[in-house]
Amino acid sequence: MTSLSDTGEFIAKKYEPKGPVVLDCQVNNIYYGDFRAVRDSHIPIEKNKVTGFIGPSGCGKSTVLRSMNRMNDLIDSFRFDGSIQYHSNDIYGKKIDPVVVRRYIGMVFQLPNPFSMSIYDNVAFGLRLNGYKGDEEEMVVKALKRAAIWDDVKDKLKNSGLSLSGGQQQRLCIARAIATEPDVLLMDEPCSALDPIATRQVEELMVELKEHYSVALVTHNMQQATRVADVTAFLGVDISKGGRTGYLVEMDDTHKIFEDPQQKLTQQYIRGEFS
Numbered sequence: 358m359t360s361l362s363d364t365g366e367f368i369a370k371k372y373e374p375k376g377p378v379v380l381d382c383q384v385n386n387i388y389y390g391d392f393r394a395v396r397d398s399h400i401p402i403e404k405n406k407v408t409g410f411i412g413p414s415g416c417g418k419s420t421v422l423r424s425m426n427r428m429n430d431l432i433d434s435f436r437f438d439g440s441i442q443y444h445s446n447d448i449y450g451k452k453i454d455p456v457v458v459r460r461y462i463g464m465v466f467q468l469p470n471p472f473s474m475s476i477y478d479n480v481a482f483g484l485r486l487n488g489y490k491g492d493e494e495e496m497v498v499k500a501l502k503r504a505a506i507w508d509d510v511k512d513k514l515k516n517s518g519l520s521l522s523g524g525q526q527q528r529l530c531i532a533r534a535i536a537t538e539p540d541v542l543l544m545d546e547p548c549s550a551l552d553p554i555a556t557r558q559v560e561e562l563m564v565e566l567k568e569h570y571s572v573a574l575v576t577h578n579m580q581q582a583t584r585v586a587d588v589t590a591f592l593g594v595d596i597s598k599g600g601r602t603g604y605l606v607e608m609d610d611t612h613k614i615f616e617d618p619q620q621k622l623t624q625q626y627i628r629g630e631f632s
């Protein structure tokens with residue numbers, strides 16, 4: 358089972374996607390300055406599936422996720438070596454505009470972060486930024502309905518987004534992310550600040566959203582991965598050379614990762630032997 362790279366480091370057996378791939382992520386190395394944060398990880402995101410990322414703290418889950426729409430470009434020391442293919446274009450290609458990338462590959466963050474403006478304007482924000490020329494109101498209503506928050510807000514669209522509960526705010530942020538009709542939705546621990554009921558609502562929503570979008574989800578909650586993710590990527594931390602470099606240990610259908618993992622490290626993590 359074990360295979361090694363030219364430098365003698367473990368590399369995961371390639372996961373063979375069963376359906377079309379919307380985002381094909383090949384990480385060779387990701388650096389912050391001199392620090393090598395992630396290495397050797399091939400993570401394809403399949404169309405209309407939820408792909409979960411699990412692994413111990415610091416293994417690079419967020420770093421990989423944020424690389425997928427060039428969100429990490431905002432960090433000066435960040436350097437990506439590899440390729441992320443989206444419709445046969447490398448999103449790190451020289452001529453690619455990161456703002457356009459984020460129009461097609463949207464993001465929802467850990468803490469709900471509605472803008473200090475009305476519920477309606479929050480959702481219309483991305484449409485206006487992208488110069489959308491169609492029926493704005495129709496798109497806003499559609500996004501709010503898809504994010505399962507329309508019934509909560511339909512009578513108070515002019516109220517501030519900040520007046521909503523935490524769970525409602527997160528669904529509003531999801532509506533904002535999907536209003537521009539992205540292909541891919543990157544979700545970085547979207548439930549970590551929510552209570553159990555709001556968490557369940559957002560989990561159910563993620564399952565509904567995959568009908569229209571392809572979802573990549575970072576989660577610390579393994580039960581959430583089993584409930585929501587079709588495919589799961591388990592990342593570990595390599596401390597063998599005195600560093601702390603994250604890498605893909607194993608990627609497979611979620612039930613296989615949790616019921617019959619092939620790597621000992623995955624088995625130990627799933628059993629809770631380290632976190």
Ligand SMILES: Nc1ncnc2c1ncn2[C@@H]1O[C@H](COP(=O)(O)OP(=O)(O)OP(=O)(O)O)[C@@H](O)[C@H]1O
Binds near residue numbers: 413414415416418420
């Ligand atoms: N802006 C940054 N500058 C320098 N190092 C960073 C930066 N962001 C993350 N790192 C480092 O990169 C590594 C991977 O971090 P990352 O946040 O991606 O891991 P993670 O698996 O998402 O962790 P957690 O589960 O704790 O959120 C860690 O060692 C972290 O300290």
